Amino acid sequence: MPLSFCGNENDSAAYKVDQGVLNNGCFVDALNVVPHVFLFLITFPILFIGWGSQSEKVHIHHNTWLHFPGHNVRWILTFMLLFVLVCEISEGILSDGLTNSRHLHLYMPAGMAFLATITSVIYYHHIETSNFPKLLIALLIYWTLAFITKTIKFVKFYNHKIGLSQLRFCITGLLVILYGLLLTVEINVIRVRRYMFFKSPREMKPPEDLQDLGVHFLQPFVNLLSKGTYWWMNTFIKTAHKKPIDMNVIGKLPITMRAWTNYLRLRAVFEAQKGKGSKYAQGPRAIWCALCHAFGRRLILSSTFRILADILGFAGPLCIYGIVNHLANENGIFQPKVSNT
Template identity: 75%
Template sequence: MSLAFCGNENNSVAYNVDGGVLNNGCFLDALNVVPHVFLLFITFPILFIGWASQSSKVHIHHSTWLHFQGHNLRWLLTFVLLFILVCEFAEGIVSDGFSQSLHLHLYMPAALAFIAGITSIIYYHNIETSNFPKLLLALLIYWVLAFIMKTIKFAKYTEHGIGPRQLRYCITGLLMLLYGLLLAVEVNVILGRRYMCYADPTEVKPPEDLQDLGVRFLQPFVNLLSKATYWWMNTFITDAHRRPIDLKVIGKLPIAMRALTNYIKLRKAFEDQKLSKETLISVL
């Protein structure tokens, strides 16, 4: 079986664009590859060089940082996006099985989109760690391009009578929605951090706990994936297997989790309740 992006049966009629480029399914899939190639081309040098994680603005001793607006939502949407992209890749493989030659356009864009999705969340994590939001401009452009390409593809499916009864139509609609939501999250970061289109960007300092070398409990500060899997504790668990641990190794709790902090909160709540009760009794 020969290899071709658009297939080579019927004398390569798949490459015919007399009806317009956007009306040719293969060329439309090729256009959908552009955003993912753009993201990989832009972000890989930054990730490999390590500029995002070694910014001169980083003055913390831990490999964690503050969270941008919509942090948890971005991670959840990315997980869903990766799952839908796996479904799109599987659908393309199954559809290709009914063709005489290989049609790479049926599943290659999904494979590249999956790689780009993983790259986007790794890139975002590095930008968040370095607290250098201006580098998120690459992600903003990527979400815009991906959303536009999926919208065009969804519209063309509708125009040619491909409806909800076909899996590729539903998958394309879901991807269009997810890219749109991720774009909205990115715009929300711009509005919150004001790192572009504003004369006075918002400067956000890291939590005080991250400045303290004695604080080892980082659960409140790590990303959503690390919170769910306790990945940040790997080093601590490895050390515990090698030698007995003591209080110095365990370190201090963050300020918000210390006994004094909780005592102050509890006492304030108690005093408020006591005052409200005395006020109620005096009124009666």
């Protein structure tokens, strides 16, 4: 079957624009390719050619620098965007299977968007590493173009009576929301860092712990993906496989994670409660109140993750039970009833 971007049924009727360019679905899909091509053309020379000269200015021994505003939100939105794009690619491939000829416009723009999203987060990571926010202007333009083109496609779906009953309509709506949120994050970086449109940009220095060559525990400073997978510990694990490790290899903890720092923080909160004359100024309740005020956010977060981990521990057995039950029903295997007594 010959390949064609818009298909070749009805003597290439898909290429006709008698009713307007934007009313032709294939040309709207072609328009959605433009932002991704723009990102590839802008970022690839910087990532593979011009990055060496910029990285020489970074006098730091670690592979991370600092986090721009909205760092975690950007990574979470990127993961969600990748998932939705995979759904769009799958939907396009399934729809293409129902046509007489190949319609690349059904899944090719989504595939390029998937690659462009991965490129954008790699590009963003390198900009954070070098602390050179002016290069984020490329991502600002990209999110703007992607948001506009997806909005055009969403509006055209609505005009042609394609509603919530169609999967592609829902996916396009989700993409418009995600691109809009990523554009908002990018604008917020400009607002906080003031690296453009402002006369006095706001300089940010890397944490002091990263300047200490003895600090090897980088969990608070790496990106969200590395935090979740502990990718930054690969070097440490490889070293432990080759030879016995000692304290020099383990290194020191960051200042904010040392026992003395946490003790001073807890003591300051405790003394502040005593100074206010709280009714819980003494006794066990005073300690609990001080702990909640000093470390309440971390305690809630760690407790939430612990509960989620315990709940997800049941996912494996339930999945196995579902698979075995499905196979048993298909094969007609008798399953004895399990009594509750």
